[in-house]
Amino acid sequence: MAQMRIKDIAAEAGVSPATVSRYLNNRPGQMTEETRARIAAVIERTGYRPRAAARNLRSSRTNLIGVILADIANPFSSAMLEGLSASAAARGCSLMTAISGSDPAKEAESLTRLIDAGVDGLVVNTCGGNDEAIAAAAGRLPVVLLDRDVADGGVDLVTSNNRELVAGLVDELAAAGCERLCMLTEASDDSPVRRERAEAFADELSRRGLAGEVVTLADGGATGVGRLDKTIRDYAGKRLGLIAVNGLVFLRLTEALAQLGPSLPAGLKIATFDDYPWNHVLFGGVTTAAQDTLTIAERVVERLSERIDVVTTTVGEAAKLAPKRIEVPGHIEHRASTSR
Amino acid sequence: MAQMRIKDIAAEAGVSPATVSRYLNNRPGQMTEETRARIAAVIERTGYRPRAAARNLRSSRTNLIGVILADIANPFSSAMLEGLSASAAARGCSLMTAISGSDPAKEAESLTRLIDAGVDGLVVNTCGGNDEAIAAAAGRLPVVLLDRDVADGGVDLVTSNNRELVAGLVDELAAAGCERLCMLTEASDDSPVRRERAEAFADELSRRGLAGEVVTLADGGATGVGRLDKTIRDYAGKRLGLIAVNGLVFLRLTEALAQLGPSLPAGLKIATFDDYPWNHVLFGGVTTAAQDTLTIAERVVERLSERIDVVTTTVGEAAKLAPKRIEVPGHIEHRASTSR
């Protein structure tokens, strides 16, 4: 018997397909302990597995969650994927993933491809440029944004508490005796996340009456390094503190500093976002604002599940959930780069 | 009209559902240019999208490729995922991903979950311990192994040309004047990849008449670092060359060396597998055996497609493809850590 169907199981167990279906989905309409056992035995013996396609067709539910990631090279993304995978599996869902490579066209294409595939919901770590399409998608199926918001803001978002993390890093640098602080960003990055961190940085400075500014590195080119060199030279010996706005910028910073020697120039303190494994090692350890990726992933799936349940439960457009912004606290890893 | 069905399109275009289906799958049974245009117009106007579940049910093809990755934190894996995503998308397929986290139990669970979901084929980067289950799966649907082989070897495998890469690194270190070479490995890693590299290393040494050995770091514990320290001390000043067998071991190595200072001890040369972004920066640049992840991914999907086509085309068990081993050449990135 190559492939068994539910009716074969039903026949063997002496019940109807409907009853087997009820067993498979352990439905409220309870069955005798005896029939349950009989069905279980047959399934066990035959190794029967229901065909997902048939199930999907009738129930219009796939137990699939679509995930669109902008940049998988970013450890934040890969950690997130692992977390999402685990959280989804815990709910019996699988992940369909698409990598946009930070290309808006690919992102848009992934969006329609995943929706066409029939995913129950969508997790989007957008690279920007598709705000309307994403908002439209959110109108047709459950969508939760990951880390990066869209313009009109009518979509659920899960993100780190960036303002607190910025404050934490500023604390570190101030405690290390810095008189002046710079936040390093990248020219091409105009994401809401970057903006939020930059704003928080400015707020923190003014709140404490510290001097400082946001410095843009021009995408790894000589310009950026030159500007950075200048910044450092201008303030060398004057207790300058640097914050890399994300892991990528930190990499650029490291490359630039490498030209000056393997250890930090005297009086220079640095800190960064995103906890890469190498942060333990570089400069004897770099103080890091670490995001709680596992919890973020869990919240994303949790929220998505809520929406999916609402969609499949309620009849009309009755109970539309209001869009929600969920902030997950991260924490500061204190390391040698901000010791006194 | 909430959701259109194929029969609605057919009605609007004045043809039968069968014809619309033929149009959607542009079947050999050609149709008049006129009907084709009429159908196209209706679909364009209504924005009709066929339901994947229905299609899957009847055709028992999902255009889904299952991917099981052992360790997504490894940049090799995330690069691979990006490549697979692109190659699959180019063939109109989506990816279902599962992350085993190097846990054999999770891997086994992912295996059944993806198969139950009805994927057309499976890409497995196994963490080991499921060789029989994987071989069994390969008997039921197309499977291509990624990087890591299974015991009995009856399954397709795509991997880097590890022997050549090892030879390349030995070349580098020899050219840098090393008199003695050590390959650093991790105790817990008994993968075929590690073994292959270790064997190639031994072969290269004897071929050139160089002294050297394989040193096992005990999983990041003090033992490993101690043993490493001893190794280095024993040979310091004697032109020792170190090869980290993979990125993780290189990280451990870096941590250990960090205790000795930010630059390499005099006369010590190092090289590693796996090109992380940080390899440019650490020790002024670390010579690296880089794998061609994009090509590997492309080959994997290519091979999987071949198998999928065979399965859906041939009637019986007629044309079984023989298992194939595909080696993709990588290349050596020469950097400062192996300069004379």
Added chain:
DNA sequence: TCGGTTTACGAAATCGGTTTCGTTTCGAGT
């Protein structure tokens, strides 16, 4: 013992495409 309600389960419709098979139409060859 009897109406009424719950519980356990079966028959059959249904989801929305694809595929098989048959019919009609069209064009070419003689």
Added chain:
DNA sequence: ACTCGAAACGAAACCGATTTCGTAAACCGA
């Protein structure tokens, strides 16, 4: 003009589950 084969298309079966609706049995209090 007639036959024949291929091309274009339609009718209906089909994929394998879920779900609705209905019914018989079991239960239950009065």
